Amino acid sequence: MNMPIQANLPENLLMKAQQLVQAGWVSNLDDLLADALRRYLESHSEELAEKFIREDVQWGLYGKH
Amino acid sequence: MPKNSSVKMSNGDCMASTDTTIRLVVCDAGPLIHLDELACLDLLSSFAVVLIPDTVWEEVLYHRPQAIDASQTWAKRVTPTRVLPPDLEATTRLFSLHAGEIQAINIAQECQADLLLTDDTAARLAAASAGIQVRGTLGILLRAIQHQQKTADEVLAILRSIPIQSTLHIRASLLQEVTEQVQAFHRT
Structure with a gap:
């Protein structure tokens, strides 16, 4: 289910996004914003942060450094 | 590297x-x-x-x-x-x-x-x-044991102090998991 949102965006950012849509890189602005938000959430996720912490533990205790 | x-x-x-x-x-x-x-x-x-x-x-x-x-x-x-x-x-x-x-x-x-x-x-x-x-x-903290900068007991005490002494965000259960790994490392 999609939910409508209202957001204030910097004008130049919105223009660049619209240019990408017009050039056919993405089908519409809704998809572009959803994709951008998805990528942001993926790269800042708690699961990922915890994965990195576990890697640090292995490296710290058993790594060659 | x-x-x-x-x-x-x-x-x-x-x-x-x-x-x-x-x-x-x-x-x-x-x-x-x-x-x-x-x-x-x-x-x-x-x-x-x-x-x-x-x-x-x-x-x-x-x-x-x-x-x-x-x-x-x-x-x-x-x-x-x-x-x-x-x-x-x-x-x-x-x-x-x-x-x-x-x-x-x-x-x-x-x-x-x-x-x-x-x-x-x-x-x-x-x-x-x-x-x-x-x-x-955390990597740097645990590395300190291998490099003899801290004892395992000292590192364990520091790990326990993270929630009250530091702004480093780490879920309590994960911190417990890390603590247990250090204890296991210490025993070997």
Whole structure:
């Protein structure tokens, strides 16, 4: 289910996004914003942060450094 | 990551780094602040060269000035000598990184650093995709046992103090898991 949102965006950012849509890189602005938000959430996720912490533990205790 | 590298310092000097161990480290703000909160900032002094990018330096100076005071003797403040390459610029934008994180990754790549220290998930992803080895505060803390900078008991006490003494965010159950791993390591 999609939910409508209202957001204030910097004008130049919105223009660049619209240019990408017009050039056919993405089908519409809704998809572009959803994709951008998805990528942001993926790269800042708690699961990922915890994965990195576990890697640090292995490296710290058993790594060659 | 063994390699031969040449370190450009802020004063223009170069420092050769040919060891097989980690020698050249670039720091983002998080580990500097968190390690100082845990009274462990001196752990970083075991690396041959520790670079703090300009923007990170200013950020830490604002949020935790005592960490800058404490690191002055073994850390060097550096400014990138190159413009951010287009591929790295695209990567850092993709991950919505802040100025300090961008500068740290740029310097780490420029200097062929052995290690970048950051506690930011997105910065770790971006740095790893740029071919840079990345670790965070906990890695440095646990490394201290192997390097005999701290005993396992001391590290366990520091781990227990994280929720009350530090702004490092770590879920309680994960911290417990880490504690148990250190205890198991200590027993072997």
